[in-house]
Amino acid sequence: xxxxxxxxxxxxxxxxxxxxxxAQQSTQKPPPHPVTKGxxxxxxxxxxxxxxxxxxxxxxxxxxxxMHFRSTMLKMLHANLQQQRQRAPxxxxxxxxxxxxxxxxxxxxxxxxxxxxxxLSEADATRALEFYRTPxxxxxxxxxxxxxxxxxxxxxxxxxxxxxxxxxRHHQEIEDAQKKFTQQMAPGGNSPSGGxxxxxxxxx
Numbered sequence: 001x002x003x004x005x006x007x008x009x010x011x012x013x014x015x016x017x018x019x020x021x022x023a024q025q026s027t028q029k030p031p032p033h034p035v036t037k038g039x040x041x042x043x044x045x046x047x048x049x050x051x052x053x054x055x056x057x058x059x060x061x062x063x064x065x066x067m068h069f070r071s072t073m074l075k076m077l078h079a080n081l082q083q084q085r086q087r088a089p090x091x092x093x094x095x096x097x098x099x100x101x102x103x104x105x106x107x108x109x110x111x112x113x114x115x116x117x118x119x120l121s122e123a124d125a126t127r128a129l130e131f132y133r134t135p136x137x138x139x140x141x142x143x144x145x146x147x148x149x150x151x152x153x154x155x156x157x158x159x160x161x162x163x164x165x166x167x168x169r170h171h172q173e174i175e176d177a178q179k180k181f182t183q184q185m186a187p188g189g190n191s192p193s194g195g196x197x198x199x200x201x202x203x204x
Contacts, residue, residue: 051121059125060113066132067141074104076145 055063064070081096120128131137167174 054117055120055125
């Protein structure tokens, strides 16, 4: 049950954020925000500096309304809770109801606003909202939940196919490596530690 909010929010946010990218690509893009470079391990990471004039609270509220964020999120939450109920039938119904009601009362706009303001400018939001108000924009938003679900399923299928092909190509190599590893870890094996664990004792 503790993973339920994370699952619902993750799914809802994917539905919320993808149309933003779509809208920005469908309209004339403003000049890019300044880019700063940072280091993450040995790899260089480029990060956009926060916009000088970030998206406003009113723009964020309108964006959420046009995207039907709350109703979409609550539908996802209800469907997820139905699955959770089957996995934990011992939990009383009033607990599930309280969870759904409490989650539904939460106002996520002020929670997400600081995040949006790190990446989206007021001009970005203006262009996105212009698109969302059009029939085409509303159509994109309407089909986005189902589209994202189908995309995720297609990606999972393709990922499984690639994984299967890779393992088939390296089947013998993996099998030989597994045997070698098992032999090295056995008592008296030829592992660098002489078949012993790092503390000097035989492996348990």
